[in-house]
Structures are given as structure tokens and as C-alpha cells.
Amino acid sequence: ESFAAPAGVIGVGVDQELISAVPSSNPTFVTRNFTTNEIAYCRAQPSPPSSFAARWAGKEAVFKSLGVKSKGAAAAMLDIEILNDEKTGAPAVTLHGSAKAAADEKGVSKILISLSHSETVAIAFAQATSS
Amino acid sequence: ESFAAPAGVIGVGVDQELISAVPSSNPTFVTRNFTTNEIAYCRAQPSPPSSFAARWAGKEAVFKSLGVKSKGAAAAMLDIEILNDEKTGAPAVTLHGSAKAAADEKGVSKILISLSHSETVAIAFAQATSS
Amino acid sequence: ESFAAPAGVIGVGVDQELISAVPSSNPTFVTRNFTTNEIAYCRAQPSPPSSFAARWAGKEAVFKSLGVKSKGAAAAMLDIEILNDEKTGAPAVTLHGSAKAAADEKGVSKILISLSHSETVAIAFAQATSS
Numbered sequence: 001e002s003f004a005a006p007a008g009v010i011g012v013g014v015d016q017e018l019i020s021a022v023p024s025s026n027p028t029f030v031t032r033n034f035t036t037n038e039i040a041y042c043r044a045q046p047s048p049p050s051s052f053a054a055r056w057a058g059k060e061a062v063f064k065s066l067g068v069k070s071k072g073a074a075a076a077m078l079d080i081e082i083l084n085d086e087k088t089g090a091p092a093v094t095l096h097g098s099a100k101a102a103a104d105e106k107g108v109s110k111i112l113i114s115l116s117h118s119e120t121v122a123i124a125f126a127q128a129t130s131s
Numbered sequence: 132e133s134f135a136a137p138a139g140v141i142g143v144g145v146d147q148e149l150i151s152a153v154p155s156s157n158p159t160f161v162t163r164n165f166t167t168n169e170i171a172y173c174r175a176q177p178s179p180p181s182s183f184a185a186r187w188a189g190k191e192a193v194f195k196s197l198g199v200k201s202k203g204a205a206a207a208m209l210d211i212e213i214l215n216d217e218k219t220g221a222p223a224v225t226l227h228g229s230a231k232a233a234a235d236e237k238g239v240s241k242i243l244i245s246l247s248h249s250e251t252v253a254i255a256f257a258q259a260t261s262s
Numbered sequence: 263e264s265f266a267a268p269a270g271v272i273g274v275g276v277d278q279e280l281i282s283a284v285p286s287s288n289p290t291f292v293t294r295n296f297t298t299n300e301i302a303y304c305r306a307q308p309s310p311p312s313s314f315a316a317r318w319a320g321k322e323a324v325f326k327s328l329g330v331k332s333k334g335a336a337a338a339m340l341d342i343e344i345l346n347d348e349k350t351g352a353p354a355v356t357l358h359g360s361a362k363a364a365a366d367e368k369g370v371s372k373i374l375i376s377l378s379h380s381e382t383v384a385i386a387f388a389q390a391t392s393s
Contacts, residue, residue, distance in 0.1 A: 007139050007141075008139060008140075008269050008270060009270075009389060011374060012375070012376045012388075012389050014145075014376040014377070014378050014385060014386065014387040015378045016379075016385055060378075061376070064376050065376070067347075067350050068350060068352075085198075088198050088199060090142075090195065090198045090199075112140065112143045113143070114144045114145040114192070114196070116145050116146045116191075117147075118147050118148070118149055118252070119149070121147065121252075121380070121383075123145060123147055125143055125256060127140060127143050127389075139270065216329075219329050221273075221329045243273060243274045244274070245275045245276040245323070245326050246276070247276050247278050249278055249279070249280055249383070250280070252383075254276060254278055254385065256274055256276040258271060258389075260271050
């Protein structure tokens, strides 16, 4: 069977960002906050600024779903990686370093995520779950 | 007891649409994408364009919660029906055809949904669950 | 162990509000709809109108997650209290009176919530869960 195991909910997070307010053309901002794979993905999309803004909103939403404050620090945002499944195109979260440690401490085994953007605004929803 | 059985989470989906960007006054668009009951409901609301846009966002969010890409095809959107409970007014999802098959394949037994619109923007959140 | 118990899903709610449309400078509106602790919190924030609007969206989202319609009545909104955890800053929901009764009737033991606002719009997501 290929059924996903149903998961219990530990926390939720929602975030919105004005696309014009996310400085995705600033290389320092980008390399501080996005992994190499995220950057490659966003730059290959029809609208890279929209894709960077949606991921930025996604990272903030993941922080909120863990019940910890966004540190604003470089390492913290890099520790939340959001990449799209090659087959389905759906975004998926991988945690590293301090974000992984925070999740482990709370019994979070998986974070579900969804992203959306209009012409001007990106929104994201994250759900921290425990199987 | 009338308690709902608690459900496990399989996927989440969020979507937003500019109300002005959803061509709800185009009869071909409407009949291709909305069921007879959905059309009757939306046309009876104070602002039909807002109601059609919210439902459109809802259908996109349901697709995302199933981890499959929106096909953009007529049949696919018609297979996701969002109607409001007569007693509570809350929206509820019924799947048909290909959408039902995709849900079955992933062990999804119920999809929870919530819709919201301002003057200009409709947003929707969907959650695919397994009991 | 400090693990939160994973919870089952009973309902979801999403809401958005134009910050300028929430009359947070009207003392009658504020005292009818927000608790003393909520008012103190919102007034201490960098942008009280944004904080009041986010909480207002949050209360609407909680109503939707319970599958009951917002009454628009004073008592109902006061019965949903959203305060921020002193340690983490994350918002948490406490129900009183009629809202508590509605939750009990549906087997809802906890409501998770997340809030977000841009310069102009506040959005909220709520999830009613059963442990």
C-alpha cells in the first residue's frame, strides 16, 4: 500500500508577504536565507521574485508552526528548506540544524506546507505533525 | 454522542485569487468548472463574483491538499464540489470521478475546507484527512 | 518528556480582514469584542490597529473551525480569547461561555491558531482538534 500514514497535529503557521517587500534581487539576502537548491528552483520559475517571496512566507509559516519565534538570523532561515517534489510539483519541507532540533524537541516528525501567490502577495500555510 | 471522529492529516493546501481575475460572468467558464448546485448557490449570494472566486480558490486548495497538480481541465474542477451545509452554513467538500480516485489512492477519506473573501481577494484553505 | 500530544483534526477556519475596515479606534467596538487582556496586549504592540485586526480575523477563523456561524453578537466574540504565550510569543486560544459550549459539543479540546498581517491585510488560520 502507498497510503501516507495519517498524522496528528502539533502546531499551525500562516504567513503573508508582499512580493515587492522581499529583496530577492539582493544576492546577500538570497544566499543568507535560501539553500543552493532553493535558489536554483526559484531562478528557474516564470517569476523568480514571486517564488522567492512564497518560500520566504513558507519559512516564516514553518517557524510559527513550531511555536518558536523567527530569529531573523541567517542560519535559522537556511535551516528550513522548501523544495518541490519532482513528480507532483508539491512543496515539501526538510529541516536542518537548529530548526531540526526545535522540531525534535516538540515531537514533530513532519511539516506539511502549501504556498500560493497572486501578482502582489505570497501566502503560506504550514502544519507541524507527529506520526 | 454527536462527536466527530478526530482525523489524521495527510496534506494541506492554500490558495488565493483576485476576485476580478476569476471570469465568473463567462458562462462557458462557469459551466465547465462549477456544478449545477454550486452555480445555484453562488448566484444566490450577495456578491456572486466573490462566491465564485472563493469556490475557485477552494478547488485549487483541494488539489494542493491531495498532492496532485491542478490539471486545468474541465472535468477535474467539476470533480471537486464545494457546497454549504444548510444548517451551519459551513462549506463542505464532495469529490467525484478523478478527484475521488486520487483521494482514494492516498487514503484520504475527508477534506476539510474554509473560505474567506475581502472586497478584492478570495482565499481558501483545505486539509486532506484520514480517519 | 515535554512532547505535545498529537491531536486529531475536527475543523479548520481561515479568515482575512482589511486592517482599515476593523474599527479598532472605536472604544465601543473594542470593549464589546475584546477581553481586557487582549486590549492591553494589542495597545502595547507597534501597530495596535494591525494587532486588533489580526485578532479579529483570528476570532472569525475560530468560529469557522467550530462549524458554527459567527453571531456578530458581543458575547460571542468576547468568548474567544486569543493571547500570546509569554515565552514563545505564539498566539493561543482560550474559549469561554457559548464558544466553550459549542466546542465541547463537538468534542473539540484545543484550537490551534496562527495570525499574520501585512501593511494592509490581516489573515488568520484556526484548527479545531481533539486529543
